[in-house]
Amino acid sequence: MLRRAWSAGVGAVIAIGIGEGPSEMHQALDICRQFNGSGEAYKPRELPRLYASAGIYPHNTHEADDAALAKLDSLLAEPEVIACGEIGLDYYHEGSPHETQKRVFVRQMEIAAARKRPIIIHCRPKDGDNACWDDTLALLDGHWGSNGLGGILHCFSGDWEHAQRAMELGFLISFAGNLTYPKAQSLRHVAAKVPLDRLLVETDAPFLAPIPNRGQRNEPAWVAHTAAVLAELRGISAEEMASITTKNFERLFRLTPDV
Template identity: 75%
Template sequence: MLVDSHAHLDSSRYEGELAEVLHRAWEAGVGTILAIGIGEGPAQMHQALDICRQFNAQSPAQPIEPMQSMGSMEPKALKVPKLYASAGIYPHNTHEADDAALAKLDQLLAEPEVIACGEIGLDYYHEGTDHSVQKRVFIRQMEIATARKRPILIHCRPKDGDDTCWDDTLALLGEHWGSTGIGGILHCFSGDWSQAQRAMDLGFLISFAGQITYPKAQALRDVAIQVPLERLLVETDAPFLAPLPNRGKRNEPAWVAETARALAVLHGLGVEEMADITTKNFQRLFRLS
């Protein structure tokens, strides 16, 4: 089965429908989802963990009673994927990273369901939090993740045509993370091959989202075909970046299958083979059986 390695299940866009969304993912062959715990800021970092505890049963395939309105579906027991969570302070919210927020992050990373720190990193595309603040909090979160031995999920978004964000991100990872041997994920990868190589040299997996299916994303597909199979992951970044043929709609974890299909075609594999490869990569990174 597939793993959606990055989905924002706590988005308000799923309000009242999350049980149905998760059931559709299970029906589409998604066995595991990593729910990203950044919320709208540090005050909401715990929401992904709450969702995990709400929906997880004793085993991934065990039916649960829906806890939210099911819309047109009959009110019956549902099967849903196994959920894990992350926790982190997003670059845009690093100005809120006071001692209490960082202590909360540390406490969340101690929870067994919270298997990753993120998404964290740098964002130079949007105006907002000073870059020096972003860097300082990025480093502090890497320190907390190191102490908790949690892989990190990296957000890196540069200004168009300017590689400064990539340069700064990779430099900080080289200085503060590579030697830990813990590894992580470059989430929603959008860089070039040299940047992917530098990240992989630091122990990172490269995760591709729905934009790899877009007609104008040939440069990204050219990178994806070069990434070794043992370094590949797939994600939705739901509710954002819906893949074709659903581009423009609210994304959901079931559609990670379209991204896996696109990667399978690039590598000359079947979809089930790509699902098996990316699932094993996820399990290896997070030491899951």
């Protein structure tokens, strides 16, 4: 899978460390260490560079006891773990109570700030209800925006006002494979307006495989399809979009271009 990603032009991947709950959020770091080092599993110029995040997903915030939060803190101290996430709020599914989600979201922001790690935000409202967006942006404004660390609105699905408010707080806007879907015109409308220096692309693998692979298990190589659609929306080449999103990634995470 990683070799297919490299062949598609993917030079770096951030593996999201949420697992099926806090007990598994170290697994993305394990994958990074398996494939970034020397040896049979890694050959220079044949695999993307891997980074990891770590975080407690909104659905699992009822599991965020002192031990889980201490584990998160220790993972964010590792050099390969460059972000805290996905964290945030989810009012679409029946998971942890909303007040629990909010409390643990704030606590994770405090831990990430102390470790100077950007955050990756999950925000999924119920259809036609802006409460999740309103609560997410209010908490970011009150507990994150002033620290200058920034972050990513993962798999963005909001409207232009939401994107604007997030960008004012230092966030990049990341688009996944659903950008390519025929009924996603409102999302493409937002993507066409986001400044180029605030754009990212992602897979949300194993979900949201882009056209022409919709319905299949998603994988990193296919982010190239999403990037191509985004480039067309912006009137630039796919190669230019690849360069822009790579530079945005490097700038947010303070990485050097040679990776």
